[in-house]
Amino acid sequence: MSDKKWKASQLHLAVEALSKGELVAFPTETVYGLGAVATNSEAVKKVFEAKGRPSDNPLIVHVASKEDVNHYAQGITSDAKKIMDTFWPGPLTLIFEIKPDALDPVVTGGLNTAAFRMPDNHLTLSLIKKTGLPLVGPSANISGKPSPTTAEHVLHDLSGKIAGVLDDGPTKVGVESTVLDMTTVPPMILRPGAVTKEDLEKVIRDVEVDCSLTGAEETPKSPGMKYKHYAPEVPVYMIDEKKQNWQEAVSWAEQKGMRIGLLGSKTLLEPFAGEKLEIFYLSKESDVTESMRRLFSGLRSLDEVTPGLDIIFVETFPDEGKGLAYMNRLKKAANQKYFSTLQT
Ligand code: TXA
Ligand code: MG
Numbered sequence: 001m002s003d004k005k006w007k008a009s010q011l012h013l014a015v016e017a018l019s020k021g022e023l024v025a026f027p028t029e030t031v032y033g034l035g036a037v038a039t040n041s042e043a044v045k046k047v048f049e050a051k052g053r054p055s056d057n058p059l060i061v062h063v064a065s066k067e068d069v070n071h072y073a074q075g076i077t078s079d080a081k082k083i084m085d086t087f088w089p090g091p092l093t094l095i096f097e098i099k100p101d102a103l104d105p106v107v108t109g110g111l112n113t114a115a116f117r118m119p120d121n122h123l124t125l126s127l128i129k130k131t132g133l134p135l136v137g138p139s140a141n142i143s144g145k146p147s148p149t150t151a152e153h154v155l156h157d158l159s160g161k162i163a164g165v166l167d168d169g170p171t172k173v174g175v176e177s178t179v180l181d182m183t184t185v186p187p188m189i190l191r192p193g194a195v196t197k198e199d200l201e202k203v204i205r206d207v208e209v210d211c212s213l214t215g216a217e218e219t220p221k222s223p224g225m226k227y228k229h230y231a232p233e234v235p236v237y238m239i240d241e242k243k244q245n246w247q248e249a250v251s252w253a254e255q256k257g258m259r260i261g262l263l264g265s266k267t268l269l270e271p272f273a274g275e276k277l278e279i280f281y282l283s284k285e286s287d288v289t290e291s292m293r294r295l296f297s298g299l300r301s302l303d304e305v306t307p308g309l310d311i312i313f314v315e316t317f318p319d320e321g322k323g324l325a326y327m328n329r330l331k332k333a334a335n336q337k338y339f340s341t342l343q344t
Contacts, residue, residue: 004164005151008123015130017163018043023050025140025154026127027168028119030091030177030193031147031296032154033062033137034162035127041104044136048106050161053143058109059136060093060177061116064128069094069116072102072134079204080182086203089120091177092195107136113183123168139176140165146230146296146303146333149174153300174293175325179222180207190222192325194292209324230296232303234261234312236334237342241316244268249313249339250277261302264315265291278306288317292326299333313339 006014014024018035021043026035034051036043038061048055063069066084069076073096080094098114108114119125119137128135139147142157151167178193186206189197200207210222239246246262250272253260261278262269265286269279280298283290302312314330316338317323 005155005167006164007167011123011126011130011166014127014164014166018127018131018135021046022163023047023161024127024163025148025151025158025165026121026124026135026137027151027166027171028062028121028124028137029089029171030119030173030175031149031171032140032151032165033060033119033124033135034140034154034158035062035135035137037131038062038103038107038134038136041106044104044106047136047138050158051138051141051143053138055106056109057138058111058115059107059138061103061107061114062124062128062135062137063116063118064125064134066118068118068134069096072098072114073116074099075183077182079187082203083180083182083200084118087195087199088118089125090118090195091120091173091193093117093177093179093191095179095181095183095190097183113181115179117177121168123166127166144231146232146299146329147176149293149297153297156300156304170293170297172293174295174297175329178325181222184208192328194289194322194325196321196324198321230299230329230333231335232299232312232333234303234309235337236299236312236314236330237337237339238316238330238334239264239313240338240340241318243340245339246272246313250275252339252342253311253313258310259308261306261309261312262314263295263298263302263312268315278302278309282315286315286317288322288326291315291317292322295326295329 140154148154149171151165154165178195179191181188188208265283266281
């Protein structure tokens with residue numbers, strides 16, 4: 001299958017391919033998704049095959065309106081409605097109980113709940129409306145790779161396995177949506193994202209964060225969170241934000257004759273420019289939102305584009321607000337490792 005990069009004017013080609021049961025990658029505000037019609041089980045199976053994704057990891061159903069969710073879900077509370085009114089379209093996925101037999105077990109991983117999201121991207125909202133059915137959409141990467149934030153990343157991983165990718169340039173948010181389980185009291189954040197606990201608590205009274213995300217050793221409640229994600233080939237080490245021991249890290253690696261990649265703000269890393277290092281700036285002045293937008297792109301750039309690096313050091317942020325989402329993804333990429341622990 002030859003795959004194509006489609007522009008907005010070629011939306012009809014994407015609609016046609018989806019309707020035939022083929023896979024189409026689509027843009028969202030978070031990351032690119034790997035789309036198939038959610039009610040076509042054969043097409044959904046192809047999504048798992050293309051990504052190499054374990055079949056017990058359920059998918060998000062992408063809808064074009066709040067009303068669409070009513071066809072599939074039940075028990076939508078007034079708090080849930082308030083949340084949808086405030087944050088949709090946007091980077092927030094909601095877990096609801098489903099109506100009996102409303103969705104194939106291949107979508108839900110056999111659970112009696114499912115994940116729903118209305119993405120904030122006009123092209124993809126038209127794609128869903130014109131296809132006339134919701135789309136499943138895991139991130140459009142090979143499982144274990146950083147999620148794609150450009151159409152080029154999608155083709156790097158999935159070329160030959162999809163009919164095409166609808167190109168809308170780099171994504172705005174850069175990490176996947178917040179996943180909020182609305183079936184528990186109080187609702188619980190299963191995956192941190194750009195919509196934070198603080199944002200949600202401005203709308204409903206109480207929101208919990210799955211304690212496996214805040215450090216306690218427990219099995220995560222979201223099936224997807226147990227898999228090792230976002231791991232580049234080159235070893236990644238975090239630089240503790242309280243220590244900022246970049247110089248020490250660079251000298252240590254240089255002494256070992258390593259080729260070094262640095263990922264962090266311009267303010268922090270400019271002093272190292274010109275030396276024999278590869279630098280990718282995540283932000284200008286250590287801004288967490290900007291760094292979140294560029295994290296996956298930076299990891300891919302140093303890991304896949306620059307040849308032959310031996311080690312990558314990355315900037316960290318406090319584990320709070322949007323920093324929780326950034327650190328959640330980075331810790332997985334670094335396999336939890338800090339440079340400071342490497343030295344001892
Ligand atoms: O931003 C995003 O959410 C992107 C874009 C493309 O929309 N999609 C995405 O999908 O990140 P995926 O499949 O990579 O992540 C879905 C997450 C997984 O961690 C999965 O385990 C969880 O949602 N999930 C899905 N259904 C669930 C359910 N019924 N209960 C708990 N967690 C669920
Ligand atoms: Mg993913």
